[in-house]
Amino acid sequence: MLSDALSGASVGPTLSVRSAVTAPLRLQTYRNLLYLSLAFPLGLLYFLFFSIGFSVGVSLTFVVIGIPILLFVLAAALGLASVERKLATLLLGVSVRSPTTSSDGPLVERVKQLVVSQRTWKAVFYLASKLILGLISFTAIMSLLTTAVSFLMIPFVYDQPGVYVGIVTSEPAVFRPQMLLGWDGLLVGVRTAFRLTSWQVTTLSEALAVAGLGVILGIVTLNILNGLAWLSGQYTVLLLDEDDADASPEANAA
Template identity: 30%
Template sequence: MTTTDPPGSTASFASAPLDPRTYRSLLYLLLAVPIGIGYLVVFPIAGSLSLGLSVTILAPVAVVATLLLAVAVVWADATLTGRLLGVEVSPWFPSRELGVAEFCKQLVFARETWTGLLYLCWRMALGIVALVVLSTGFSLTWGLLAAPLAYGEFLRIDYRLGVYRIDTLARALAAAGVGVVVGLLTLYAANLLGRVSAVVTATLADGRAADDHDATTDP
């Protein structure tokens, strides 16, 4: 795996807003929310249909169709991830030069098919995590940063231990300072999630190892 950043480099908490990778990761996470939710809808339905057809003569067709859908989605998703996060990845897909029987055999038994399914599970989980992190982080950030413009008798923050009233300029400025910290934490979390996503993609969705193995086993 190669990326646009030096190996092992990680943006610090304070430098996250200045790291270009942070904003690529933000875009990636914003896309991860609808994509992950879409996967949560589509693949359970596809799996249920395959399970329902498992007692009929269409069982092999259903299994192959579901796996083919998954492999195609992994290929497209990993390609998008590589372009957005700057990670070099070559997604695997069964060779289309094979006959139908060999193609199906490779699709069902190849390790890359099943690591691809793990990758899709990761993407579903990432969509939920991204939704929670971004919505919570940015809503808190903007709310706290706006305190100096809206402080007064009716502005307050409810938290587990009680209520904090922002009714003075000093308290409003303190709230804005907390907002800055929350914003930095959110950007840092986005940067970190982007880096983790790049590693996971290169580990689970890169098919170059399979291509190299096929090349060495060919006569």
């Protein structure tokens, strides 16, 4: 199953200088960014849903009503997994096949398959782990990408009244780089010190230089996010991809 699942996924990202530099020009980059932006709110909702659903269901099992609650949570996991398949296919461009089994049959048999099927628990695990991807994506977007965009905006705002762009330290920072070599029992070398107090962007050339750093940081960040989206697509295929063999009751029973 693992080899079949991975064969249905998109090929790995092309690693070249050209593909890295042109990442901001590709539409797929922004589809990946949208997918990763949705990962945190969706992951948080899934985590809360399973935390509340399983805790309430287990605590009420002794009065019977907890069993339907647990079954509802498991059934909802399959429905949410279907949504995740469509999201991955639409935004990431990976092929994630949906199960083709029929829902016909005795109620007891369907409930049994819901509880014992590997598909159900793989869906639960995938949805519960979505929050981890969301946290990583949220951190990368809010720290790296936001910083890059801020750098790019500096040429437009650095000379506005009341706007300070630069580095401010509570106390001077002193850097003491040194190079020492042993020679004839002595240490010979060079030692110097740099003192950094504050620095402010006051000219257009300085603002453009900072914006250039923003371009570099933005390209690097988008490539990191593209790689993260690709890994997420492979993870989705690994856990949620289904074929006819996996969907059959005999496969689940095996």
